[in-house]
Amino acid sequence: MDTLLNTAIEAARNAGALLKEGFRSQFSVSSKTRYHDLVTEYDLRAEAIIMEHIRGSFPMHAILTEESGHHETNSDLTWVIDPLDGTVNFAHGIPLFCISIAVISNNEILVGVIYSPMTDELFTAEQGKGAYCNGNPIKVTEITTLAKSFLVTGFPYSVSDNPGYCIEHFSHLVSMGIPVRRLGSAALDLAYVASGRFDGFWEVLLQPWDMAAGSLIVREAGGIVIDYHGKQLNMKSSSSIIAGNSILAQEILIELQKVDHVYQSGEFHE
Ligand code: IPD
Ligand code: CA
Ligand code: CA
Numbered sequence: 001m002d003t004l005l006n007t008a009i010e011a012a013r014n015a016g017a018l019l020k021e022g023f024r025s026q027f028s029v030s031s032k033t034r035y036h037d038l039v040t041e042y043d044l045r046a047e048a049i050i051m052e053h054i055r056g057s058f059p060m061h062a063i064l065t066e067e068s069g070h071h072e073t074n075s076d077l078t079w080v081i082d083p084l085d086g087t088v089n090f091a092h093g094i095p096l097f098c099i100s101i102a103v104i105s106n107n108e109i110l111v112g113v114i115y116s117p118m119t120d121e122l123f124t125a126e127q128g129k130g131a132y133c134n135g136n137p138i139k140v141t142e143i144t145t146l147a148k149s150f151l152v153t154g155f156p157y158s159v160s161d162n163p164g165y166c167i168e169h170f171s172h173l174v175s176m177g178i179p180v181r182r183l184g185s186a187a188l189d190l191a192y193v194a195s196g197r198f199d200g201f202w203e204v205l206l207q208p209w210d211m212a213a214g215s216l217i218v219r220e221a222g223g224i225v226i227d228y229h230g231k232q233l234n235m236k237s238s239s240s241i242i243a244g245n246s247i248l249a250q251e252i253l254i255e256l257q258k259v260d261h262v263y264q265s266g267e268f269h270e
Contacts, residue, residue, distance in 0.1 A: 002125075003019065004058075004077075004103045004110060004111045004131070005111050005113070005124065005126055007053065007054060007057045007058065008079075008101045008102075008103065008111055008112075008113040008124075009113055009115075009122065009124065010053060010101045010138050011049070011050040011053040011054055011099075011101060011134075012050070012101050012113050012114075012115035012258060013115060013121070013122070014049050014050070014053055014239075015046040015047075015049050015050050015084075015099045015115075016099055016115045016116075016117035017117070018042065018045055018046055018049055019042055019046055019084060019090065019097070019099070019117050020117040020118065021173070022040075022041075022045075022122030023090065023093070023095065023117075023118065024093045025190065027040050027041045027042055028040065028041045029041075029091050033157060033158075034157050034158070036088060036157060037157040038087050038088055038091050039067065039087065039269075040084070040087060040090060040091055042084060042086045042090065043066075043067055043083055043087055044067055044083075046083035046099065047065050047066070047067045047068060047081065047083035047084075048063075048238040050081055050083055050099070050101065050187060051063060051065065051068075051071075051081075053137035054079050057270075058077070058079075058133060060073055060074070060075050061073065061075045061077045061078065061103075062075050062077065062078040062079070062081055062209060063078065063079045063081065064078055064079070064080050064081070064209065065080075065081040065082075065083065065209065066081070066082050066083065066209045067083065068208065070200075072193050076105050076106065077103055077104070077105050077110075078103070078104050078105075079101065079102070079103055080101070080102045080103070080104055080156075080208050080213070080235065081100070081101050081102075081152070081209055082099070082101075082187060082207075082209035082210060082211050083099060083169045084097055084098075084099065084101040085097060085098050085099070085100050085185045085186060085187040085188065085210060086183075086184050086187075086188065088184055089183075089184045089185065092162040092179075094184070094254075095118035096118075096183050096184055096188060097116075097117075097118075097184075097185050097188070098114050098115055098116045098117070098185055098187050098188050098191070099113075099114070099115045099117070099215065100112075100113075100114050100187035100209060100210070100212070100213045100230055101113045101114075101213055102212035102213040102216060102239040104208075104212060104235050107234060107235055107236065108127065109127065109213075109215060109216040109235060110126065110127050110214035110216075111124075111125070111126050111127070111213075111216070112124070112125045112212065112213030112214065112215070112217045112220075113189045113213055114187050114188065114190070114213050114217065115243070116188060116191070116216060120134075121133055121134060121191075122134055123138070123191040123193075123194065123195070123213075123214075123217050124217070125213075125216045125219075125221070126220075127216065127220070128220075129220065130220050130221075131194050131216075131217045131220035131221035133191075133195055137231055138194050138195045138196065138217075138221050139194075139196055139221050139222050140193060140194060140196060140199075140218065140221050140222050140223035140244060140245045141196045141199045141244075141245060141248075142245060143199040143245070143248060144245065144247040144248055144251070145251075146176065146178065146248065147176060147177065147178065147251065147253065149178060149199035149200055149244075149248060150178075150179050150181075150198055150199050151173065151178055151179070151180045151181070151198060151199060151200050151201065151202070151252070152180065152181045152182070152183060152189045152192065152193070152198045152200075152201045153169075153173075153180055153181075153182055153189075153201065153202055153203055154182055154183070154185075154186050154189060154203040154206075154207045155170075155172060155182070155203070155204075156204060156206075156211075158205070163204050163205055164204040164205065164228065164240060164260075165259055165263050166203075166204040168259045168263060169202070169204075169255075169256050169259050172255060172256075172258070172259045173252075173255060176248075176255075181198070186201075186203055186206055186210040186211060186214070187210060187211070187213060187214045189203070189214070190211065190214025190215065190217060190218050190225075190243055191214055191217055193214075193218055193221075193243050193244060194217040194218045194221035194223065196219075196221075197220070199244055199245070199248055200242070200243060200244030200245075200248045200249060200252050201241070201242070201243045201244065202240075202241065202242045202243075202252050203240065203241055204228075204240045205238050205240055205242070206237070206238060206239060206241055207238050208235050208236065208238075209227070211233070211235075211239070211241055212235050214243075215233060215235075216243070217243055218243045218244075222245065223243055223244055223246070223249070224243070224244070224245070224246045224249050225241055225242070225243045225249075226240070226241075226242050226249055226253065227239050227240055227241060228240040228253070228256060228257075228260075230238040230250070230253055242256070
């Protein structure tokens with residue numbers, strides 16, 4: 001049956017097979033907004049495969065993708081797609097990347113699928129039905145003490161502009177002695193929080209295609225996703241995000257806000 005979930009899974013697996021085939025091959029790469037903001041021919045080819053698959057099953061649904069933007073229709077349902085999350089890793093032969101596909105209706109995320117082709121891990125969630133990795137239920141961790149946590153973060157391509165004090169946020173949490181990883185794929189970061197590999201994640205200014213699928217997967221794994229004001233995320237625009245179990249996510253928020261307070265109130269002098 002062509003359910004939303006099945007279609008998302010098939011599209012992600014098809015694109016995953018293509019990315020696996022192209023990994024470490026000769027391919028064209030170009031820069032978008034900045035030198036390191038890359039797009040490879042595989043981003044575009046994966047996106048085309050996913051869109052074709054979705055349109056084969058649900059021709060009336062709207063689509064939002066990273067590489068080709070909005071394809072609007074009259075439908076309430078929008079497919080939100082990152083055909084290759086972790087492009088810089090892919091372009092440099094590092095096997096940490098994935099495909100991220102979500103279906104949203106207004107601001108509700110109905111389905112989320114993240115597929116990591118190099119590890120053959122498929123993370124899935126449907127609203128109200130739990131989260132799974134390769135069909136096995138997954139859960140966020142129960143660590144509630146920030147000092148004991150293991151975190152992951154990322155930086156936007158505009159990191160040199162230091163949006164939202166993201167460099168000071170990172171520096172502050174690392175200075176607390178917390179091991180913090182930067183994998184280079186926000187969707188995988190969220191899938192790994194949902195699976196209990198990391199306790200929490202934060203990143204400034206993600207796009208809907210980076211976070212929609214992963215947000216549902218984290219929630220269905222028993223966690224929360226909030227913005228830097230502690231509010232629910234808006235899946236129609238860029239947003240900053242914190243994910244983890246409800247206590248740890250709040251702990252991260254408190255630390256980020258402490259940093260904001262210092263810099264915004266001018267308590268910091270160089
Ligand atoms: C990027 C990755 C990275 C995150 C950036 C994203 P892309 O997406 O998710 O981890 O730090 O903010 O833009 O360009 O690889 O699809
Ligand atoms: Ca992305
Ligand atoms: Ca991408």
